Amino acid sequence: MKFYIENIPNHIWNSSNKVLLAKDIKPATETIITISNELIDNIWLLIKLGLENDGIGFAATQTGIQKKLFVIEDPTDLSNPCWIPYINPSYYRLNSEMDCCLEGCLSVPDAQISVSRPKNIVGQWKGITSSSTNNPISLKHKREKLNPLFGRCFQHEHDHLMGISILDKSIIQP
Ligand SMILES: [Zn+2]
Secondary structure (H helix, E strand, C coil): CCEEHHHCCHHHHCCCCCCCCHHHCCCCCECCCCCCHHHHHHHHHHHHHHHHCCCCEEEHHHHCCCECEEEEECCCCCCCCEEEEEEEEEEEECCCCEEEEEEEECCEEEEEEEEEEECCEEEEEEEEECCCCCCCCEEEEEEEEECHHHHHHHHHHHHHHCCCCHHHHECCCC
16 A cells, blocks of 8 residues: 555644664564554654655654664655555565665765665565455555665665664775
8 A cells, every 4th residue: 555645644744753863773673463543653654754854765763663664655656656664574685696886864864875785685574455345454465576776775774674774784995
């Protein structure tokens, strides 16, 4: 299920949550079991923080919510901007190929850091689906091979859930 930014609730716009600096981010401790109003509010809050800070992804731990959850902007339809939540995410590599790119991070202000990551990964997560009539909103397991750019973003946000930032991944220049 996509979350369209035009639907962000008013009480989320009024929230006072801040973006934590990388050094203050702790690993996520909470696996998400069910969908609750609190979870939906968490998702909207991450989208709001990503949006107002010009990010394309945002992890729950970046604002002190210790849940295994991040959101990434859906690049497929920019005329109607929306974001997608990734719940209890993980990934595995398809091969040993690596790729090095400059990355920025809302928790590492004003820095662009060169980060080497696996190029070809399969992402796994729980998505929110509203397809079934008996159970209008439920968690559904997803598994997809991710294109290299999206896979990099997925790994960056997944790192935040482990308490890792691009500062920990930077390649030391001689
Ligand atoms: Zn980041």
